[in-house]
Amino acid sequence: MRIAYVSADTGVPIFGRKGCSIHAQEVLRAMKKCAADIDLFALRLDGPPPAGLETVTVHDLPSLPKGDRAAREQAALAANDELRSALEEAAREAPFDLIYERYSLWSFAAMEFARHLGIPGFLDGNAPLIEEQAEYREQVDRATA
Secondary structure: OEEEEEEOOOOOOOOOOOHHHHHHHHHHHHHHHOOOEEEEEEOOOOOOOOOOOOOOEEEEOOOOOOOOHHHHHHHHHHHHHHHHHHHHHHHHHOOOOEEEEEOOOOOOHHHHHHHHHOOOEEEEOOOOHHHHHHHHOOOOOHHHO
């Protein structure tokens, strides 16, 4: 089974030590235990793969600009085109059987890609990100989140 794991959230360092990082690593390990070949599409890694995840194929997503929130939100929306292109390119080698995406604000290309191909897409939405963004950071355009 070939799985695309997608994380376009700047606050989630996939190979980091935060709670969200450990969650992502454990999901990846569980997939590996099922003999899955995994392509990881991530905006933020924060280091090399930890033990047990060395064979995950990593595709770096472009980072977002710092500073102006409106420009950052627009860049995050525009990054969907780059994510879709990266998924399409990787799928040319061999098709994906599943697209797994860790929910992040402004990212939708992975689920659209799964729907377009008619393959299962799983969106892991384990936090109220819109409310957290509005309360703890700044959200310019809530309608696009």
